[in-house]
Amino acid sequence: MPPPKKAITDPVLRSYLRARRVPGVAIAVIGIAALSVAIGTWPSRFPTMSSSPAAQVPFWRMLVIVVAVLPIIALHSSLADLEIVATRAFRIRQRQYLVAAALISVASYLAICASVFPTPVIAIMFRGWFGWFGLALLAGALLGWRLAWTVPVCTGIVFWYWGFDSNSQQFHWWEFSARPVLDLPSLLLAVGLVLVGAAAYAATPWRRRRLLRRRQFD
Amino acid sequence: MFVEGYADGGVPLDRVIRLSKVVGHDVEVEVNDLVQGYGGAPVIRGLTMTLRTGVTALLGPNGAGKSTLLRTLATVLPPRSGGIVVDGVMVQGESSARAVRDQIGYLPQSFGYDPRMRLIDFVEYAAWLRGVPSVARAASASAAVELVDLTDQRRTRMGKLSGGMRQRAGIAWAVVGSPKVVLLDEPTVGLDPRQRLQFRKIISSLTDAVVLLSTHLIDDVSAICDDVLVMHGGEVKFSGPVTGLAELDRIDLPGHTPLERAYMNLLPEQDQRL
Amino acid sequence: MLLVLLPADVAVLFLRPRYWIGVWPETGAAAQIVAGLTIPLIAGAAAWAAAASSRHKFTEQLAAAQVGPARVEAQRLGATTAILLLPYLLVHLIAVVLTARTNPPGLVLWAGYFGHGLFLSFFSIAFGWFIGRAYRSMFSTVVAAVGALFVSLLLGQVTSLLLTSGPVALTVATGPLVARLVLAGILLVVLLYLPGRRGLRVAAALGYGAGMLGLIVILVTTPVVMPRSPSTSAVCTTGERMKLCLWPEHDKYRPPLQAMADRVATLPAQFTPPAVVNEEGLDPSFGQRYLHPERIPASEPYSFTVIEGSPWSIAGDLANIVLDATLDFRGASGCQWDGLTPANRSQVSSLYAWLEGYIVGAVNPDYHTDAPPDMQQAWATGRALLSDTRQRQFAWAQESLKQLRGQYCRAAS
Numbered sequence: 033m034p035p036p037k038k039a040i041t042d043p044v045l046r047s048y049l050r051a052r053r054v055p056g057v058a059i060a061v062i063g064i065a066a067l068s069v070a071i072g073t074w075p076s077r078f079p080t081m082s083s084s085p086a087a088q089v090p091f092w093r094m095l096v097i098v099v100a101v102l103p104i105i106a107l108h109s110s111l112a113d114l115e116i117v118a119t120r121a122f123r124i125r126q127r128q129y130l131v132a133a134a135l136i137s138v139a140s141y142l143a144i145c146a147s148v149f150p151t152p153v154i155a156i157m158f159r160g161w162f163g164w165f166g167l168a169l170l171a172g173a174l175l176g177w178r179l180a181w182t183v184p185v186c187t188g189i190v191f192w193y194w195g196f197d198s199n200s201q202q203f204h205w206w207e208f209s210a211r212p213v214l215d216l217p218s219l220l221l222a223v224g225l226v227l228v229g230a231a232a233y234a235a236t237p238w239r240r241r242r243l244l245r246r247r248q249f250d
Numbered sequence: 251m252f253v254e255g256y257a258d259g260g261v262p263l264d265r266v267i268r269l270s271k272v273v274g275h276d277v278e279v280e281v282n283d284l285v286q287g288y289g290g291a292p293v294i295r296g297l298t299m300t301l302r303t304g305v306t307a308l309l310g311p312n313g314a315g316k317s318t319l320l321r322t323l324a325t326v327l328p329p330r331s332g333g334i335v336v337d338g339v340m341v342q343g344e345s346s347a348r349a350v351r352d353q354i355g356y357l358p359q360s361f362g363y364d365p366r367m368r369l370i371d372f373v374e375y376a377a378w379l380r381g382v383p384s385v386a387r388a389a390s391a392s393a394a395v396e397l398v399d400l401t402d403q404r405r406t407r408m409g410k411l412s413g414g415m416r417q418r419a420g421i422a423w424a425v426v427g428s429p430k431v432v433l434l435d436e437p438t439v440g441l442d443p444r445q446r447l448q449f450r451k452i453i454s455s456l457t458d459a460v461v462l463l464s465t466h467l468i469d470d471v472s473a474i475c476d477d478v479l480v481m482h483g484g485e486v487k488f489s490g491p492v493t494g495l496a497e498l499d500r501i502d503l504p505g506h507t508p509l510e511r512a513y514m515n516l517l518p519e520q521d522q523r524l
Numbered sequence: 525m526l527l528v529l530l531p532a533d534v535a536v537l538f539l540r541p542r543y544w545i546g547v548w549p550e551t552g553a554a555a556q557i558v559a560g561l562t563i564p565l566i567a568g569a570a571a572w573a574a575a576a577s578s579r580h581k582f583t584e585q586l587a588a589a590q591v592g593p594a595r596v597e598a599q600r601l602g603a604t605t606a607i608l609l610l611p612y613l614l615v616h617l618i619a620v621v622l623t624a625r626t627n628p629p630g631l632v633l634w635a636g637y638f639g640h641g642l643f644l645s646f647f648s649i650a651f652g653w654f655i656g657r658a659y660r661s662m663f664s665t666v667v668a669a670v671g672a673l674f675v676s677l678l679l680g681q682v683t684s685l686l687l688t689s690g691p692v693a694l695t696v697a698t699g700p701l702v703a704r705l706v707l708a709g710i711l712l713v714v715l716l717y718l719p720g721r722r723g724l725r726v727a728a729a730l731g732y733g734a735g736m737l738g739l740i741v742i743l744v745t746t747p748v749v750m751p752r753s754p755s756t757s758a759v760c761t762t763g764e765r766m767k768l769c770l771w772p773e774h775d776k777y778r779p780p781l782q783a784m785a786d787r788v789a790t791l792p793a794q795f796t797p798p799a800v801v802n803e804e805g806l807d808p809s810f811g812q813r814y815l816h817p818e819r820i821p822a823s824e825p826y827s828f829t830v831i832e833g834s835p836w837s838i839a840g841d842l843a844n845i846v847l848d849a850t851l852d853f854r855g856a857s858g859c860q861w862d863g864l865t866p867a868n869r870s871q872v873s874s875l876y877a878w879l880e881g882y883i884v885g886a887v888n889p890d891y892h893t894d895a896p897p898d899m900q901q902a903w904a905t906g907r908a909l910l911s912d913t914r915q916r917q918f919a920w921a922q923e924s925l926k927q928l929r930g931q932y933c934r935a936a937s
Contacts, residue, residue, distance in 0.1 A: 080688075105666055106663075178665060181670075
């Protein structure tokens with residue numbers, strides 16, 4: 033493994049990162065964190081089915097989605113037509129980028145938000161990020177990386193509108209972006225979604241074909 | 251145990267797949283009973299062929315399955331059925347596909363690029379993709395850029411290159427690192443006559459590789475290709491040396507050269523008249 | 525996108541309480557909610573469609589076409605708009621058919637909400653299309669989606685942009701709505717000139733910016749939801765002790781309201797309900813109070829509201845009104861409630877909860893509350909009596925009234 037300084041000066045790595053607009057993603061994440069600090073606690077007044085004040089969606093619950101989605105959208109590059117012949121080296125670099133970009137972006141975001149949000153909220157943000165990240169990977173693998181935001185945003189709309197149960201005055205068990213911090217079902221769901229997303233990412237055309245043909249012959 | 255490459259007709263594997271060893275430096279790409287498509291009717295039906303070191307032209311009308319064949323040989327698309335063997339490696343799953351991709355240079359019909367990327371960075375990126383060791387990458391990229399006669403443009407950003415230069419940059423992408431298999435989908439689009447002559451020179455210099463060149467230009471076929479594959483409707487209508495195709499010339503058919511008329515002769519009767 | 529939007533929009537209409545069926549303004553409000561919910565999806569889809577020509581690399585062919593770029597763009601934008609509006613139109617069609625079956629009055633009130641949802645859709649499409657054309661990046665669709673969402677939500681902090689209900693006392697004002705639709709239309713038209721020559725593109729971009737600014741000014745300065753003029757054809761219950769009057773659009777609530785009025789008529793004589801109580805908005809002063817909430821009037825006329833079709837919302841208001849009138853909370857007859865002790869406050873709360881349940885004719889309310897625990901305990905005490913015989917209930921109520929009036933009302937003492 034080359035020392036970090038050499039890696040950064042490696043022109044191929046620079047080309048890889050530049051094709052993915054990594055500097056732009058980094059700036060966007062910081063901007064979103066700043067926005068969260070400024071207006072994150074405001075009730076967004078997004079329509080909700082329940083009229084209870086507890087059902088109101090604060091802006092921070094929406095902004096976490098953006099942080100989760102950006103590194104995955106950046107998997108697309110203008111060289112996609114040529115990178116499609118994805119060699120081992122490319123897939124390794126892509127995995128490294130994905131893990132590094134995801135972790136760095138969420139860590140930066142949460143670190144900045146920790147200046148105004150209490151720890152339980154930070155923990156809920158982190159759990160929510162997991163779920164959104166998984167959904168974004170799934171969407172990107174199915175629809176293309178540029179559309180990785182579609183499934184998380186659609187899911188978010190469902191959560192924001194229907195997520196609060198008026199009868200129990202609590203969020204439904206599947207609302208992993210809002211349930212209390214120690215809630216196990218929503219944590220398992222969020223982690224499960226990451227696994228689903230990772231499986232979708234790993235399901236290259238060759239692997240999908242192998243799986244289908246195995247089923248045929250079973 | 252499931253083994254890929256079983257032809258749909260239940261043909262025994264040992265007759266379908268030949269794990270042929272490379273003799274000397276000759277490279278072979280074997281395609282056995284390949285069926286390929288995008289859902290619905292197949293685009294390629296039961297294609298069997300062997301490509302050897304040298305330049306093979308891939309001719310055929312639009313929709314014949316040429317690009318699909320190239321994408322399949324580039325291991326981008328797994329076959330619906332049938333098998334591919336690249337330089338002795340049976341491509342039967344993700345890991346074998348990735349392994350052989352180091353030896354495949356593929357240039358699609360249209361490709362994107364980062365306009366801010368310098369040409370030399372663009373080609374060096376391809377070298378990295380193809381697994382060229384880092385110590386040899388710069389030299390390899392420079393050699394490829396030199397091969398396509400763009401040395402004086404090496405530091406120019408891709409967005410500033412003319413269409414023809416970008417196309418040559420694409421060819422450099424495909425040949426950097428001396429891959430054993432070079433797949434080019436209509437590579438001479440946008441090249442002026444001089445550039446086409448240069449292109450022929452480039453292709454002719456790839457003496458150690460299997461080159462499959464999809465083209466509509468009969469002149470290029472006769473100038474640089476050893477063999478020719480004519481496809482129509484997903485099937486192979488002719489496979490053999492260029493001289494063999496010329497023997498199919500029919501003087502009553504449209505065309506200015508024997509190869510053109512021979513090509514027309516291979517088309518269905520309703521397509522033979524203009 | 526249609527495969528997602530169509531079922532989703534229908535789900536939004538039906539996977540929620542269906543009190544809106546049979547009331548035109550509430551029908552319109554319920555159906556237009558989808559336009560607000562799907563702002564990010566519509567904007568993102570518009571951005572994706574806008575960038576299609578560059579994504580598929582046929583900008584050169586379009587540039588070389590004999591047909592002008594504005595016309596080409598109009599066809600693309602028009603097709604995109606039609607497709608993205610289809611789910612919205614379908615939802616309204618379904619909602620209209622369901623409500624029209626009962627033939628209630630007030631169809632024009634539905635039209636206002638329909639138009640408002642159209643405006644939101646046009647706004648989302650214009651926003652997304654502009655981003656898709658102007659920002660050639662892999663992030664353009666997510667910027668359009670998230671940007672449209674946040675712009676609309678931030679605007680919603682200062683103006684009524686996202687409407688979630690259609691109270692019968694209010695209406696979507698025609699003037700502001702037309703202004704919004706016209707500006708949104710201008711934004712869409714300006715977009716047609718973005719692909720033109722450089723000078724035209726710059727002018728179009730500036731025009732677009734000015735249009736957006738104008739739209740924001742209009743949104744912030746002119747409220748789109750306004751109070752209606754009181755109806756002259758209110759529908760009322762019949763009753764000896766208290767008459768309740770509704771907006772004609774709420775005629776479907778007359779039967780349960782009649783039942784409530786009849787139960788009020790059976791209350792002991794110590795209860796002195798007002799002779800007439802109107803639904804909110806039927807009295808002439810409502811408009812001014814709605815528009816100028818900072819001007820607190822000396823006393824407001826009694827009124828009740830129907831919230832999401834819930835009888836408990838009506839009964840709660842009526843219980844407050846009957847208690848207010850009976851115990852003279854306004855001090856018109858000499859009662860002084862300033863020194864209300866905690867014990868007496870609980871007693872009043874228990875009376876309220878009992879009266880609410882008695883009027884509605886049920887024990888367990890259909891709402892949840894975050895009132896303080898002692899108040900909730902007092903309410904529970906009152907509701908527990910509802911299972912008792914009517915004689916005992918009345919005896920308790922009369923005794924409570926007597927104690928309270930004896931302590932706080934000079935006339936009684």
